[in-house]
Amino acid sequence: MSLKPRALKPGDTIGIVSPSSPVEQVDLEKGIECITARGYHVVLGPHVLDRLDTCDYIAGTDENRAADINAMFADPAIDAIFCARGGYGCLRLLDRIDWQVIGRSRKPFVGYSDITSLHLGVAKTSGLPTFHGPMVAAHARMTDATREQFWALLESPEPTSIQDSERKPTTLVPGQVEGELAGGCLCLLAHACGSRYEPNFDGKIVLIEDVGEAVYRADRALWQLKNAGLLDSAAGFVVGTITGWKKEEADPPKNDPVRMFEEILGPLNKPTVLGFPFGHEPDPLLMPLGARVRLDGTAGTLELLEGVVE
Numbered sequence: 001m002s003l004k005p006r007a008l009k010p011g012d013t014i015g016i017v018s019p020s021s022p023v024e025q026v027d028l029e030k031g032i033e034c035i036t037a038r039g040y041h042v043v044l045g046p047h048v049l050d051r052l053d054t055c056d057y058i059a060g061t062d063e064n065r066a067a068d069i070n071a072m073f074a075d076p077a078i079d080a081i082f083c084a085r086g087g088y089g090c091l092r093l094l095d096r097i098d099w100q101v102i103g104r105s106r107k108p109f110v111g112y113s114d115i116t117s118l119h120l121g122v123a124k125t126s127g128l129p130t131f132h133g134p135m136v137a138a139h140a141r142m143t144d145a146t147r148e149q150f151w152a153l154l155e156s157p158e159p160t161s162i163q164d165s166e167r168k169p170t171t172l173v174p175g176q177v178e179g180e181l182a183g184g185c186l187c188l189l190a191h192a193c194g195s196r197y198e199p200n201f202d203g204k205i206v207l208i209e210d211v212g213e214a215v216y217r218a219d220r221a222l223w224q225l226k227n228a229g230l231l232d233s234a235a236g237f238v239v240g241t242i243t244g245w246k247k248e249e250a251d252p253p254k255n256d257p258v259r260m261f262e263e264i265l266g267p268l269n270k271p272t273v274l275g276f277p278f279g280h281e282p283d284p285l286l287m288p289l290g291a292r293v294r295l296d297g298t299a300g301t302l303e304l305l306e307g308v309v310e
Helices: 025-037 062-074 099-105 113-125 136-141 144-155 186-191 215-227 257-268
Strands: 013-017 041-044 080-083 109-111 130-132 170-173 176-185 205-211 236-243 272-274 287-289 292-296 301-304
Touching: 013 025, 013 062, 025 041, 025 136, 062 080, 062 099, 099 113, 109 113, 113 130, 113 176, 113 186, 170 236, 170 257, 176 186, 176 236, 176 287, 186 205, 186 215, 205 215, 215 257, 236 257, 257 272
Parallel strands: 013 041, 013 080, 080 109, 109 130, 176 205, 205 236, 236 272
Antiparallel strands: 130 287, 170 272, 176 292, 292 301
């Protein structure tokens, strides 16, 4: 990595924004308590708790949500930006974001799910590593071990393994490979195809996960990436799961996301693991997009080759 975010330390100030759907105030407050317990100060964007009268899936106007993001990255008193929650709405903001200010700021930026669209924008415009991981509303539900992994990546410049000894992934394709982490939420990756924010997976180790999708819809999104040539150019894959997929299927389900991943990713013959504990699953690990890592598909391990922050 030629460009790294600055390391955080207790006493720093974290700005919180709502780029996607509305956050419940009680969940936001519980998450803030966890962050301040670590010794950090918190500043809320002016529109964090906004709700539109015209729809219930967007947290405020596009103008205000984008303005909060741009202001947080431009403000020298803010050391990092955490997203309150995901949902939907980031795609509407991409042409309103000041990407140059984000790149120059070198501030850690944390979120996942719908925030994948913003991660793609940062990767495309500056290459500043960002963090796919728990948002503020989920902090109160994190275990001590996962919370420690979260802060260790943001505070320490030392490389480490990204793993959970209690939740080991399974091998789909064995072998070792090194490269930068890329990817995120599957449907957002597919939606970006054909746009100026289309992901670049060349030589990358690609993260894939999603939530609330029927298997056929996840299949369609994966084939979109495949037909765009993006999967063929990747070096390897770290797959989580499609959280909550059974709710979208018949009971008992005939379809299965594991079979789908085996069918589409297996023939690519690139090191691949399934069931990695990140994304929409309970207690997800923080994943540093843009960081150089070593994936061991045989052992099911992911190891940082250098620190993410400095």
